[in-house]
Amino acid sequence: MAIITVKLSQLRLSPLNSRRVKPSAIDSMADDIAAHGLLQNLVVYEEDDLFWVFAGGRRYRALKELVKRKKVSNSDLFPVEMRTKEEAIELSYAENAAREDMHPADAIRAFAGMRDIGMDPSDIAARFGYSESHVARMLRLSALNPKLIDILAKDQLTIDAAKALTLTGDHAEQMRVFKASNGQAHTIRRMLTEEKLTTQSGEFLFVGRDAYADQGGTITPDLFSQGDGGYADQPEIVQELAEAKLDALAADYRAIGWFEVGATISQPYDLYNKGYLYPGEREPSETEAARLAELDAEMEAIAEAEGEDSDRIEPLMAEREAITDALRFYNAEQKAIGGVALWIERDGSLGKRIYRAKAEKKPKAGGAQGGPAPLYPNSLFADLTRIKTQIVQEAVAADPALALDIMLDSLAGQLLHGAHSYQMAIEVQAKTVTTDVPDELMATSDVRPVEDMMATRFASIPAQGRFEAIRAMSSEDKMALLAGLVAMTVDGTVFAGGCPGQRHHQFEQIARASGVDVAARWSAPIALFDKMRRAALIDLLREECGAPSAENCATIKKKSDLAVNVSERLPAHWLPAPMQIGAFDQPEGEADDFDPDMDDADSEAEDMTDEMA
Incomplete structure (x- = not known):
């Protein structure tokens, strides 16, 4: 065994190298060599006046990449360790078999230390041969309780469970939940979010992040979700805002003469049993007709020039649909016998269905015009x-x-x-x-x-x-x-x-x-009232205990406190x-x-x- 220096032009990749699949992250390896130099020798054997690399294939490819970048030249000398061709097969296998990725716990500690001295994820990734996304994931996990990182190092905590534990930044809570869940990722996630509402839920999307924040609502970020996903820490704020927004929309429909209007968080269970009420359609005005003709001509020209899937067609089609939707209408007679059901869809949009309501059904005593909202979801x-x-x-x-x-x-x-x-x-x-x-x-x-x-x-x-x-x-x-x-x-x-x-x-x-x-x-039990809407709880008190009791409890701000009060006021055996x-x-x-x-x-x-x- 001897260390000699040879020109890069004299090196070739040996066919005896055990790693046959082209290794990844060559660019990152090249960055690392450019920053730190060749820290580990290539291992070669000599044949036909050339030196064949059988250990260090990634480093050899990285050097060739640096030649393309004009950072090194083929005439530059590099140290290599000489071996015999007979040793090449065994040593090549031994090197590749022994090599393994850094343990996640070591990566978390190492990357956090580099971040703390001012390196950003892209620098760390470039210098040490990892992808930037991998470095970012490890840095997110550095928010874990140090004791949990030690447990991760002993392979007594999975990466998925560690990710779930980042849903809280409280180190004591992380440890408590880890012990209570037996380290099961799905159980950890459920325990840390059971009293919260995902920001991808229909109710939260309907209310909006800004409106929720304006009421003092906070969000626990999910560090491993796509985008800015997380969990609303005060779901009662979301529910109250959603109900208020729905009630305002329902009031708008009542104001224009609809006989019956209902607005609920979820789609009414009996909606399928209600008959449809179909709108009439008026002729477009001269202005509308002219614009429709313009839109049709413009879309046809774009389709011929760019194809029917052109992105420019979509906004024009949306404008056309908006004009044609405005041509459909319900007259006063239809509104006098018609009902409107409003609810929140899973994507946060407003669900709506117009139906034939039964005019012979009068609003219940004490209920709002258009009928009371359902008591039970x-x-x-x-x-x-x-x-x-x-x-x-x-x-x-x-x-x-x-x-x-x-x-x-x-x-x-x-x-x-x-x-x-x-x-x-x-x-x-x-x-x-x-x-x-x-x-x-x-x-x-x-x-x-x-x-x-x-x-x-x-x-x-x-x-x-x-x-x-x-x-x-x-x-x-x-x-x-x-x-x-x-x-x-x-x-x-x-x-x-x-x-x-x-x-x-x-x-x-x-x-x-x-x-x-x-x-x-x-x-x-109290859980029954916790599952009911705030407005439904007040209506229930009004029916069972009278208006004074309902008005008294309507001032209670917290939904959980209101549920307790309703439970205590209802008659025995209710x-x-x-x-x-x-x-x-x-x-x-x-x-x-x-x-x-x-x-x-x-x-x-x-x-x-x-x-x-």
């Missing part, structure tokens, strides 16, 4: 009916005679009277009805899912030989088994976006026959309307004739749903 409405379903299932499971009647009614309705399965309150296809709801909504109840109780009581029934085991059961156990299995198929859920129908009417009959006292099995027995009753004639495809069903049950919402 779609998802909460669905959860409340799931809780009610659980309680009724429990009662059916305890009453075998009722379970038998329910089963016979369902079979007779389908086989003798031609009813459809979706109109029945039980699923005879033996499909378990899911009644999962958030734990916080069950905090005040000890109701257990029927399937859990069945799994415990009848655990001894084998999968193989099940029929023989059931044949051998006592009549009492058979009836208990029947009751439990029928109970598991009973379903009174009104799904988010759905509308009560005949199935829910039948469910109310079952609930009434069971004799269950829903209020004895469940009472409203139940949300969707959970009351009989909530979805229909007159028998209308229930029998129920058609789920009708656009304009005029039923007492629909009135009940509007009142509860």
Whole structure:
């Protein structure tokens, strides 16, 4: 082994080099050599008066890059370490196999130190052969608690989990969440954002970052998201601003004569059941017609010259659509019977639907013109009916005679009277009805899912030989088994976006026959009121406790404090309307004739749903 100096022109890349894929970041390596010199010798063997590089291929390519940049010349001398050709294969493999990237924890510490002495990410990347984006990621992670960087160095913390922990800059909180989450990235992200609202949500985009900041709202940045993504730390501010903006828009529509206007955060669950109201169309004025002709001619000329996908066509098309939209209108007679539904889309835009409202429905007493806003959001409405379903299932499971009647009614309705399965309150296809709801909504109840109780009581029934085991059961156990299995198929859920129908009417009959006292099995927890809109809480107080109580609580600024006050003021054994027995009753004639495809069903049950919402 000897160190000699040779001209760059005498060097060649050896075919024996184990690294066959062309290495990346040659430009960065060249920058590093230009800044610091060749810190590590090339390793070569001699053959045919040339020196073949078998270790240091990236450095050799970087030197050739510097020749192109006129930073070095082919006649410049460089030190090389001489080896025999026999040694080349083994040593080339050993060098490449031993080389590995810097550990992320080391990179975080090293890059942070260089930043602290004044180097920016582009300098660090150029001098040390990394991409600038990689350096930037490591610098973001330097915001971690130093103890967590030590844990990362021991490979006891993943990079994804480390990224999630940067959602808080509090080192103590980072450590607490790391321990509580067992280092799971998705759990960390959920724990640090469960009381926050993403800035990519429809509500936040609808309100706008500036309006939120003007009210004192702060944002926790997500350092690893695209753009300026993050989380709003005060979601109640976002909700209040969104509701205020929606209410102002609704007032504008009421002012021009619409009979019914509703503005909600999410799309109304029963909107599909409302008939469309189509606008008329007027002829364009001379000015409008002339401009439309100009736009058509201009777009046609651009398409011929530049192609139909030219960027210049889009703004012209937008202007044309704006003119044609202005030609469509609703007259005073249509507004007098029409309704407007407003909501926030997922992209933050305003959703709108014009529909035929029922003029015979008058505004409820104490409600704003155009009808009151829904008390319960779609998802909460669905959860409340799931809780009610659980309680009724429990009662059916305890009453075998009722379970038998329910089963016979369902079979007779389908086989003798031609009813459809979706109109029945039980699923005879033996499909378990899911009644999962958030734990916080069950905090005040000890109701257990029927399937859990069945799994415990009848655990001894084998999968193989099940029929023989059931044949051998006592009549009492058979009836208990029947009751439990029928109970598991009973379903009174009104799904988010759905509308009560005949199935829910039948469910109310079952609930009434069971004799269950829903209020004895469940009472409203604080979480219920936390999930309701501020305006809905005030309306609820007005209905249940009177106007003075509602006006008194309307001055409470914090939504969480308002929820507590509403909870304390409501009468004992109060139940949300969707959970009351009989909530979805229909007159028998209308229930029998129920058609789920009708656009304009005029039923007492629909009135009940509007009142509860």
